[in-house]
Amino acid sequence: MSSKRSGTLYIGSSSDLVKRVWQHKNEYFEGFSKEYNTKLLVYYEVHDTMENACTREKQIKEWQRNWKKDLIEKDNPEWRDLYDDIV
Numbered sequence: 063m064s065s066k067r068s069g070t071l072y073i074g075s076s077s078d079l080v081k082r083v084w085q086h087k088n089e090y091f092e093g094f095s096k097e098y099n100t101k102l103l104v105y106y107e108v109h110d111t112m113e114n115a116c117t118r119e120k121q122i123k124e125w126q127r128n129w130k131k132d133l134i135e136k137d138n139p140e141w142r143d144l145y146d147d148i149v
Contacts, residue, residue, distance in 0.1 A: 063100040064134075067141040071130055072100035073123050075115040079106060083145050102143045105134045 063072040063086050072095050076082035083103045089096045109115040122130060134141065 063095065064102045064104045064141060065099045066102070068131065070098040070100055071127070072098070073119055073130075075112070075119040077112055079103075080149055083148070087145070102141070103145045103148070104138055104141050104143070106144065106148070 063074070063083070064070065072086070074082070085091060086095050086103075087101045094100075107115075107118060109118060122133070125133075138144065
C-alpha cells in the first residue's frame with residue numbers, strides 16, 4: 063500500500079486482500095496506515111500459504127526503499143491503484 067506515487071509504503075499480508083485493502087481505504091483501523099494515508103494498492107503477491115506470505119512480508123520489510131520501489135515499478139510503473147483489478 064502507498065500514500066501516493068513514490069510516497070509512504072505499508073507492507074502487510076492478509077488472507078483476504080480485497081477486505082484488507084477496503085479497510086485501508088476506509089481507515090478502518092488506527093495506526094500507521096491511517097496516519098500516513100496508505101490507501102493505494104500498488105503491488106501484491108499471491109502465496110500458497112499464510113506462512114509463505116508472512117515470510118515474504120518480513121523479507122520485503124527488511125529491504126532498502128529503492129528495492130521496494132523497483133519491485134513495484136517492475137509491474138506497475140505508474141503506481142496505479144490496483145484495487146479495481148482485484149474486486
